[in-house]
Amino acid sequence: MDRLTPAELRELFLFERLDDAQLEWLAAHGHIETREAGTPVLTEGDAATCFFVLLEGTVALCRTIGGQRIEVSRSEQRGSYFGATQAYLELDQPTYQMTVESITATSMLQFDADEFGPMIRTWFPMAMHLLEGLFWGMRNTQATVGQHERLTALGALSAGLTHELNNPAAAAVRATAALRERVAGMRHKLALLAQGALDPAELPALVKLQEKAVEQVAKAPKLSPLETSDAEDEVSDWLDDHGITGGWELAPVLVAGGLDVEWLETSLRPCPAAITGSAVYWLRYTVETEMLMNEIEDATTRVSTLVGAAKQYSQMDRAPFQVVDVHELLDSTLVMFGGKLGDVRVVKDYDRDLPRISAFAGELNQVWTNMIDNALSAMGGAGTLTVRTFAEDRNLVVEIGDTGPGIPPEVKGRIFEPFFTTKPVGEGTGLGLEISWRIVVNKHHGDIRVESVPGDTRFQVRLPLEATGS
Numbered sequence: 001m002d003r004l005t006p007a008e009l010r011e012l013f014l015f016e017r018l019d020d021a022q023l024e025w026l027a028a029h030g031h032i033e034t035r036e037a038g039t040p041v042l043t044e045g046d047a048a049t050c051f052f053v054l055l056e057g058t059v060a061l062c063r064t065i066g067g068q069r070i071e072v073s074r075s076e077q078r079g080s081y082f083g084a085t086q087a088y089l090e091l092d093q094p095t096y097q098m099t100v101e102s103i104t105a106t107s108m109l110q111f112d113a114d115e116f117g118p119m120i121r122t123w124f125p126m127a128m129h130l131l132e133g134l135f136w137g138m139r140n141t142q143a144t145v146g147q148h149e150r151l152t153a154l155g156a157l158s159a160g161l162t163h164e165l166n167n168p169a170a171a172a173v174r175a176t177a178a179l180r181e182r183v184a185g186m187r188h189k190l191a192l193l194a195q196g197a198l199d200p201a202e203l204p205a206l207v208k209l210q211e212k213a214v215e216q217v218a219k220a221p222k223l224s225p226l227e228t229s230d231a232e233d234e235v236s237d238w239l240d241d242h243g244i245t246g247g248w249e250l251a252p253v254l255v256a257g258g259l260d261v262e263w264l265e266t267s268l269r270p271c272p273a274a275i276t277g278s279a280v281y282w283l284r285y286t287v288e289t290e291m292l293m294n295e296i297e298d299a300t301t302r303v304s305t306l307v308g309a310a311k312q313y314s315q316m317d318r319a320p321f322q323v324v325d326v327h328e329l330l331d332s333t334l335v336m337f338g339g340k341l342g343d344v345r346v347v348k349d350y351d352r353d354l355p356r357i358s359a360f361a362g363e364l365n366q367v368w369t370n371m372i373d374n375a376l377s378a379m380g381g382a383g384t385l386t387v388r389t390f391a392e393d394r395n396l397v398v399e400i401g402d403t404g405p406g407i408p409p410e411v412k413g414r415i416f417e418p419f420f421t422t423k424p425v426g427e428g429t430g431l432g433l434e435i436s437w438r439i440v441v442n443k444h445h446g447d448i449r450v451e452s453v454p455g456d457t458r459f460q461v462r463l464p465l466e467a468t469g470s
Contacts, residue, residue, distance in 0.1 A: 057106030220258030378404030
């Protein structure tokens with residue numbers, strides 16, 4: 001079995017400061033392995049049993065992303081090392097984090113991880129304490145800060161949701177109070193009609209008139225401010241011509257309900273002249289009550305929609321891994337951001353023909369949250385947020401774009417690093433995109449890509465159409 005001498009080992013930068021005894025141990029326990037060009041040295045996910053030091057040739061370090069093997073880097077430097085690089089940590093069932101392939105014929109010094117790791121701890125006890133503390137400290141800090149960021153984001157979205165819920169709820173309360181007054185007025189007006197010159201035989205016709213008014217409210221056209229003003233003037237003049245007082249007060253309500261001059265002429269013709277004025281006021285109450293009921297319906301529907309979106313977003317009472325429609329997840333997340341959108345215009349460009357996929361829905365919502373929040377921050381409250389979906393290369397792609405200033409080229413390669421952020425101190429933890437990366441790549445075997453120029457930044461989340469959880 002080929003081995004290196006202690007003198008040859010000292011020429012490698014990794015071992016140059018070891019003493020003679022340590023070099024003797026390495027010489028006795030390390031042996032030379034060779035690989036032909038195009039053959040693997042180790043495979044990502046396999047048990048990390050060996051530590052390698054490159055002696056000759058070129059190797060490529062690769063990661064599997066979205067079912068494809070992507071080259072991360074390559075090295076031809078003598079002394080480069082890879083494999084069980086965390087053997088000194090004594091982790092339970094450690095695995096290789098990357099695949100290493102021989103680009104050319106290579107020779108490597110190989111050590112057994114079970115032997116090499118304990119020796120490192122023996123030779124450098126203080127350094128190992130420092131390294132181990134650094135490793136676990138970063139991992140614990142990352143987990144703690146990540147949890148804090150998730151809770152902070154949830155708190156911000158919850159505050160926004162509370163605001164969004166308060167608006168329709170308050171509108172429903174106001175409309176209910178107004179409706180109570182209008183119903184009381186309608187009862188009073190009906191009593192006045194009954195005491196007037198109304199022939200009992202004409203009451204069914206009057207009730208039918210009310211029903212026609214209700215139908216007209218349901219199909220009332222949307223008028224421009226100028227059209228509304230002209231229509232109100234015409235109705236007010238018509239009321240004055242027929243001796244009905246308070247036309248300036250009646251006209252806006254009647255026009256809002258779609259009761260224009262032509263409708264009034266046709267519908268009120270059968271009414272006796274003596275009760276025309278009272279009938280118009282009764283119609284006013286009819287229109288107002290119908291519009292108030294529509295307002296209450298809209299408000300309560302909005303509340304129900306918001307609650308449904310919040311439940312969809314939180315994935316309450318649902319399995320962590322399930323078959324989902326990504327559009328439902330995106331829509332629920334956008335609803336949660338309703339209070340933070342401000343003057344931002346939202347454009348949805350969905351491919352509704354995309355199939356449902358198996359995914360960790362709650363965690364994907366966190367990805368959308370992180371990316372949308374970053375986009376809104378970049379735009380400073382004004383711009384266009386584009387959410388697009390499409391299929392490409394057997395992947396479902398979710399693209400979130402903004403019209404902000406873009407990502408500077410010098411930091412673009414670092415945005416997925418833990419704790420890296422371009423936000424001012426105290427405004428960002430630097431874990432949002434790193435967490436998103438782990439959710440998409442590690443848990444869904446997908447990929448995240450970014451393209452950015454000033455005025456056009458796009459994050460693409462690529463999820464396999466045949467996704468599997470991990």
